[in-house]
Amino acid sequence: MEEEPTAADSTDPQTAPPLFNEKVEALEAELERLRGENEKLRQMVEMMSSKYKTLQAHLQGKKIDEMGSFVTESCSSHELNKIAMNRVPKAKESQVFVRADASDNSLIVQDGCQWRKYGQKVTKDNPSPRAYFRCSMAPGCPVKKKVQRCVEDESVLVATYEGEHNHAVLGSPEGSSSLDHGSIRGSVASFPQSINVDPFRPTITLDLTLSRANQDIERVSDSSVEENNNNNNNMINNYSNASRIQEYVASLTEDPNFTGALAAAVARTLHYTPS
DNA sequence: CGCTTTTGACCTGCGC
DNA sequence: GCGCAGGTCAAAAGCG
Numbered sequence: 141m142e143e144e145p146t147a148a149d150s151t152d153p154q155t156a157p158p159l160f161n162e163k164v165e166a167l168e169a170e171l172e173r174l175r176g177e178n179e180k181l182r183q184m185v186e187m188m189s190s191k192y193k194t195l196q197a198h199l200q201g202k203k204i205d206e207m208g209s210f211v212t213e214s215c216s217s218h219e220l221n222k223i224a225m226n227r228v229p230k231a232k233e234s235q236v237f238v239r240a241d242a243s244d245n246s247l248i249v250q251d252g253c254q255w256r257k258y259g260q261k262v263t264k265d266n267p268s269p270r271a272y273f274r275c276s277m278a279p280g281c282p283v284k285k286k287v288q289r290c291v292e293d294e295s296v297l298v299a300t301y302e303g304e305h306n307h308a309v310l311g312s313p314e315g316s317s318s319l320d321h322g323s324i325r326g327s328v329a330s331f332p333q334s335i336n337v338d339p340f341r342p343t344i345t346l347d348l349t350l351s352r353a354n355q356d357i358e359r360v361s362d363s364s365v366e367e368n369n370n371n372n373n374n375m376i377n378n379y380s381n382a383s384r385i386q387e388y389v390a391s392l393t394e395d396p397n398f399t400g401a402l403a404a405a406v407a408r409t410l411h412y413t414p415s
Numbered sequence: 416c417g418c419t420t421t422t423g424a425c426c427t428g429c430g431c
Numbered sequence: 432g433c434g435c436a437g438g439t440c441a442a443a444a445g446c447g
Contacts, residue, residue: 257420259439272438276419286438 175290236299247271247287249299255285267293278307 238249247269255273262269268289275283283303290296 230440256418258441260421261439270437302443 142317183387215318234301236301238297239295240297247297248290249285249287251299253277253305263288268294275305277305281306 145222159268236249236251253275254277256276257271257273260269261272266288270286272287273285273287275281275285282307283301285302286300288298290298298314
């Protein structure tokens, strides 16, 4: 039985032309280099994940300590209920961080909905004005949002959403009527990407639309960081995915906008006190 | 003309 | 009760 020459045969160094061998070697070297870089990046992700978990555990412990000391001091059961109520974020309220040009005063956050501005106010804790919007996609839609520049980084807009849409939201594949941004974020590249940083907090989202990173969608949440690491490991086995991940991570780490937004988000997390 | 934005006035909740 | 701050209203202006 004679077998036809295959692609694998053509890579045989003894039968392939020298120029082809050189190319193969160069590609192999490049692949090896990329594997090394991927391994480094994987370790970086693991390290960040580990640091994040440590920080989260620390914050959690601090909250429990605070609550515990307060409880042992003077709390009635009624007061305890109030505390518990305050510690849970308001129903259907979520916070979104969006990168915007610092010179742009429009306070507009593109999120797939139409909004009508009904007020603007300068607040005490932030020199930049806060804009109030109502959803105008459907009559009677109760959803509101407040948009204000981040006090730590004026190029970051903080949008706070309240309520549930009573209509399908543009960009939501399931036609979800709720404010579950998870379903939205994963479907439209121009939408902000979310990072859940604290179970006591609403979702914090970083908009990556100004970086190359928005070409790929990557959702990261506190409960799925580890899972994503595993998924990433599997993906790293796939060369094309690995190169995409590498490009993605490199674009993130090189992008000062991303690092700025991340720093602002972390700063807000550390300064957060439940209302 | 209809819709949106602007902006000062008003309302409401909260702490003192 | 008072003052403050955040949130909302609504008339006027702007825009396509």
